[in-house]
Amino acid sequence: MIKVFKLPDLGEGLTESEIVAWRVAPGDTVTLNQLIAEVETAKAVVELPSPFAGVVAELHQQPGTTVRVGDPIVSFEVDAPAPGAAPSVGAAPSREPEREAVLVGYGAAAERSGRPQRRARAGATDALSRVIAPAPAPAAGERPRSTPPVRALARTLGVALAEVTGTGPTGLITREDVEASAASAAPASPGADPGADRGADPGRVEPAARPPASVTGPRETRSPIRSVRKHTAAAMVRSAFTAPHATEFLTVDVTPTIELIDALKRDREFADARIGILAVVAKALCLAVARTPEVNTRWDEAAGEIVQFHYVNLGIAAATPRGLLVPGIPDAERLGLADLAAALAELTRAARAGATSPAALGGGTISITNIGSFGIDAGTPILPPGEAVILALGAIAPRPWEYRGEIALRQVVTLSVAFDHRLVDGEQAARFLTDVAGILANPARALALL
Structure with a gap:
């Protein structure tokens, strides 16, 4: 049947x-x-x-x-x-x-x-x-088989997947296949003389040669809007034109936090935890949320209610080959620093590999975006739909800074917090931001907030 x-x-x-x-x-x-x-x-x-x-x-x-x-x-x-047979053990009825x-x-x-x-x-x-036997070629009109990261690489390198022969299992096009195709299409060495074997007349002025199509490439490429890019665009438009955004900035000396991270790396108990600045910021955020719970809320338009969350499902904005994803760490406020670092590492690995489950990409209550990883000092991030606050972490860099009455070279970062002004007032956003900054400037302060 x-x-x-x-x-x-x-x-x-x-x-x-x-x-x-x-x-x-x-x-x-x-x-x-x-x-x-x-x-x-x-x-x-x-x-x-x-x-x-x-x-x-x-x-x-x-x-x-x-x-x-x-x-x-x-x-x-x-x-x-x-007909009339009794079902075997464990078998479902007909x-x-x-x-x-x-x-x-x-x-x-x-x-x-x-x-x-x-x-x-x-x-x-x-x-x-x-x-x-070799794997069968794709049928006419069928898109060559590949994974999303490989398709993104092909778009970046200008490789047409229809012209690539896959060497992976059952004909799957791999990253190596795309890179090999791009290398084979590379232009000839600029030192080569295209007229060397033509017996050219030295007294004749040759017209300028038109660059071959393989060198210049197509003037434009069109790709369908689908999957992550389509979802991200719709979500950002919905957020930008629904929630009234406001942003506040604060620059802070985080040298003590950098020193703490270095000390933990030398500590045998935490040597394998791979604690970085993002884990410390995540912990500081969770502590700051407890003091300003308004930042951990949602505006429910349909119900006419403000939803107050008594837990922190922490979203982490991740740039992946498929586009921007915001997977979350559930109940992040319950995790210690080492556990947060481990959760962040696994979350990032899964997101970049395209292995994040749909369930892990929803239900966030507040988020962090680490724009500093791209060398950006500060930004005004757009809120993930349904969240009241997103914290942006800028690049940490040595700068001249006032320290104990003198000018010293210190590790400095700019934090920015974008918030939904329907849910969070400027004073509440400022208190939340200064709490996060205060912990980064003096990690021992976290003991007083536990």
């Missing part, structure tokens, strides 16, 4: 996804919860497990296609129970409604069974040919 699998609801209000890659093909035998596809939502790349055990009968969507929740994506041929797949990383663990196995064919020769 045929079972149709429809794109499931991936949560967080997401209504559509793009098929990034199929991990199975018609004729493959799959097991329950085996990985069958990768789909890219507006927030993350998500793995889809199989909701059935059986044989892939048909793939209804091609890679690169945007599919709405509820649309059929794949059909399976599954064994029908014999009239049980169709199951929705459990996303990998949520709920029941997926059973990985390695590469999908084709239906058995007679003869060892056929089996050997399947092992050594």
Whole structure:
């Protein structure tokens, strides 16, 4: 019997996804919860497990296609129970409604069974040919298979993926494939003489040669707006034109915090914790929130209410190959400095690898953006939708500064806080900002706020 699998609801209000890659093909035998596809939502790349055990009968969507929740994506041929037969142990009744797949990383663990196995064919020769045969080329009109970071790299280097042969599993285009293609298309050495072998007349004035197309490249490139960029643009427009933004700045001497971080690196107990400035700022923010709870709120227009959060789900703005993401650390106020550092490291790694789950990209209550990592001194960040405050950390640099009545070279940074003026007054934003700055200027002050 045929079972149709429809794109499931991936949560967080997401209504559509793009098929990034199929991990199975018609004729493959799959097991329950085996990985069958990768789909890219507006927030993350998500793995889809199989909701059935059986044989892939048909793939209804091609890679690169945007599919709405509820649309059929794949059909399976599954064994029908014999009439009147008792179900086996653990088997579902024959009239049980169709199951929705459990996303990998949520709920029941997926059973990985390695590469999908084709239906058995007679003869060892056929089996050997399947092992050594090259991966099939994409069908006409089908987008070459690649991951979002690889597609972003191709756009940066001006490489057309349709002209690249993938060397990865089942023909997947890898980063190395894109870099090799870009290198092979590089222009010839500028010292080469294009007329050296033409026997040119030295008395003849040659017209200026037109640069070949491979050197100048296209004058413009158009790409569809989709996934993270589409979601980010809509969210920023909604935030900018809904919440009345205001921003305050404060420049502070953070030399004591830098000295504290250096001391912790030499401490055996914290040597492996890799505590950096962002972890200290995150801890200072959590302590400051407790003193000014108005910064940890949300404006609920539909309900006509102000929601006060009694926990801190700390969003961290992360620049990734797929665009801007703001994954969160739940209950950050409960974590110590070392645990915050570990959470930040894992959060950043997952975001850049495109492995952040949709659930981790929602539910933030207050955020930090580290613009200093790009060498920027200060900025006016736009609030993530639904949050009252975002704190921007600028670049830390040595500057002449007043210290104990004299001018000294100190480590100085500018902090900026953007806030929703419906929820937070200027005085409250200033108190929150000075509390964060006070802890960075004198980390021992944190003991008095615990």
